[in-house]
Amino acid sequence: MLTQKQHELLCFIDEKLKDSGVSPSFEEMKEALGLKSKSGIHRLISALEERHFIRRLPNRARALEVLKLPEGGLHEAEPSNVVALHPETPVREVASSPAPSNDDILEIPLHGRIAAGAPIEAMEGQSALSVPAALLGPGEHYALEVSGDSMIDAGILDGDYALIQKTEVARDGEIVVALVHEEEATLKYLHKDGVRVRLDPANAAYEPQIYGAGEVRIQGKMAGLLRRY
Known part of the structure; x- marks a missing residue:
């Protein structure tokens, strides 16, 4: 869709x-x-x-x-190959007191799909995902279903669930959820170059995306990956 x-x-x-x-x-x-x-x-x-x-x-x-037209037409509630993250979407805390053990299963918000390719329109999801506590660190987290292949060389495949720690800051080289122009988001490596931000794919078939620093806002950084078989 x-x-x-x-x-x-x-x-x-x-x-x-x-x-x-x-x-x-x-x-x-x-x-x-x-x-x-x-x-x-x-x-x-x-x-x-x-x-x-x-x-x-x-x-x-x-x-x-x-090459083709969509068989099912437009489906706005659950679009394909887009991030379902909205900048104002509340994210539930996954850690409480006492802290969960590594054997615990936590439920974190699943905000839909994020493009591991070109950034496209952000939308909001409402479901949740059960995650082993061992995959998460401290802080608030949410999950995004990966759609696309631009991060395959980082081991992130289409259909995987990216576990994201909510943050607005990240270091160079970290994989982040970057919100572009306050409306589109993508999963990429972050590189800062003065007044410019470069979002790098992990697939030689895709080109880096370069923006002004004011055009990109970090919405989280990758904390783990969940794959279902």
Whole structure:
């Protein structure tokens, strides 16, 4: 399933291709979706490409091909390949007094899916995940289901559950949940370079994402990983 903006963009590209045989320009896409900048279009296209809904044709400018349309249409409550984290979402404390033993099972909020690829629109989830206490350290935690393959070289696979310690600060080289432009989030390595922030994937098929320091806000750092078989 796709987010509303992804769905709108995919349909717009498909209609343009059927009408004229030519992909719409980034300016046309920006105006059609009512976005303020082309950077939002770049992120949406990257997300659609990662999910194999479209592909870029090599050696041709502005050339896009629609590979498929979503079978189930738009599903806003549980979108695919997006982070379901909202900056105001409350996170429950997982540690209490007395502290849990390593044999205890804790229930932490599951805020939905996070893209391990291009950052896309953040949405809010409401469910919970049972986690062994041994996987968590002190502090508040939440879980995110990973969607995408841009962190596979870090051992983070599609369908894994990233266990996130809630924090607004992180050191260079840590894997973080980065909120971009207060509306989109992604799971990446963090690197700070003066007034710039670089979000690095762990997959050579993806390019680093570079933003101004004021465009990115840390929402947590990775504390563990849970995989179900």
